[in-house]
Amino acid sequence: MLTVESVSWSVNATRILDEVTCRAPAGSFVGLVGPNGSGKTSLLRLIAGIVRPDRGRVLLAGAAVAGMSRRGAARRMAMLAQHAETDLDLLVRDVVLLGRTPHRRSRWADDRDDREAVTAALDRVDLAGFGRRRWHTLSGGERQRVQLARAFAQQPELLLLDEPTNHLDIGHQLRLLHYVHRSGITTVAALHDLNLAAMFCDSLVVLAAGRVAVTGPAAEVLTAALLRDVFDVDAAVTPHPATGRPTITFRSPTT
């Protein structure tokens, strides 16, 4: 259970987040949507404890993130960025093993827990047997799945995803979010694709200019009026014929 209480954050006197309050009940999948520059990434970094809010606080199962050590926070929260790049020639197994960094008991050796967590994590993203593959030989979609396996190997109680499906083909987008959803781990994900958000999220937090515009279940939040107000787009929202979840179709700007 994650609670964000009236969090404000500024950079050089520019208010990035303004009195943001939201929550993610245990086991839920919360989508963070909003236009570019609305503060989605900043909110995720504040939740992760990478930056500290000027006011307000972030609580994870009742404990203030501000009071956690870096290592303590990393044992409870894992982050998946939109794009992971490295110059190093790493094996897939090495990448997933990074997720064990905050759990290490030894400064040097990997113990059995580490190795088992790596195998299990690769299994969960359907990449069993990919351990000895080289990172640089993987496609963008496979790389992002490996990064998700790394996050699983961290064994977090909260997953933070920052536009994790950017640059991926539709098959990989759906599959990645499916793995996240299936894991049952409490998740807060910044998503650009509103149809993906409607498909997977239990509730949505809509950010506009650093404030929470509206929050609630996707079916209540995603309306033609909101899309016009917040995103400045002309769209029709209809229930999906099979699932009943909202489905959004857009029209090209007329002016």
Next chain:
Amino acid sequence: MPRDATVTVGLAGALVLSVAVTVTIGPADLSLGTVWTVIGDHLGLTSAGVPLLRDHIVWQLRLPRVLGAAAVGAGLAVAGAVMQTVTRNPLADPYLLGLSSGASLGAVLVIVAGLGAGVGALAGGAFLGALAAFALVIGVASRQATLTPTRTVLAGVAVAQLCAAVTSFVIIWVNEPHATQSITFWLSGSLARVDWTALTYAGPALAAVLAVVLAHARALNAFAFGEEAAATLGIAVTRVRWTLLVAVSLLTAALVAVSGAIGFVGLILPHAARFLTGADHRRLLPVAALSGAVFLVWVDTAARALFDPRELPAGVLTAMIGVPAFVILLRRREVRG
């Protein structure tokens, strides 16, 4: 794991063997037996008694020089590996932050100021010069107490240029032949001046920094995908980066004071070691240290033996080997994208 252990153990054996063989190579024709009798005598293992001149050649000239080459090679390779990871720049090397030009300037100033031309005074000047350049780079690069790799590297380039210019200015101004000779030594890098005194500084510095760096091997791995990723893996990024940057800079300053700026070892050897072990620093760092030691021991031996009676500064030879290796490295990177 067995394969990595094989590489490490094999390199350790190669280092011992290289030291044993290279101390027998030189203008004075000494057999392996003579050399080891001298060393055995000094270690108190034997008491055969070797003529004083031969004893002097082995114990005072060759052995400290070979051990010095091993220490400098190991230290530069480890410093390069750490610099490349911490700055996320595969072309970073131990002299990146102006350390070598600061050392030259420090040594020249010692000569010009008449503080003495002894090896100790020069090494002290070089060490202080390297540290001053490092402090200046950090001062120029940091803004609001934060330090980004890019800004640090750019500041390093600027400070290096400044130190080089001031050095040239001082040399021309005082018109002192000894200073000119000295700067040549520091710029090209040579192990000709290594003695036991130098080793008593460089050895402990190397051991201490190796211990610090190896203790951070896992933390270094976490930098693979950048600093923010490292932070979300539980690494105190700022503390780790500063600890390691200061540690390897102190080590580099100590090594430059001993040997001058020997280039390309710290740039190329970490890449060669990664080729053998992969990017995991727990395997990479020991292999980088050992291969750097073996490499420089042989390069220095070639530098003093191949061109007999002349001697080439080791730094000239490392550059001759290093530049083609550098070109190959660049081309491989282009292929990968």
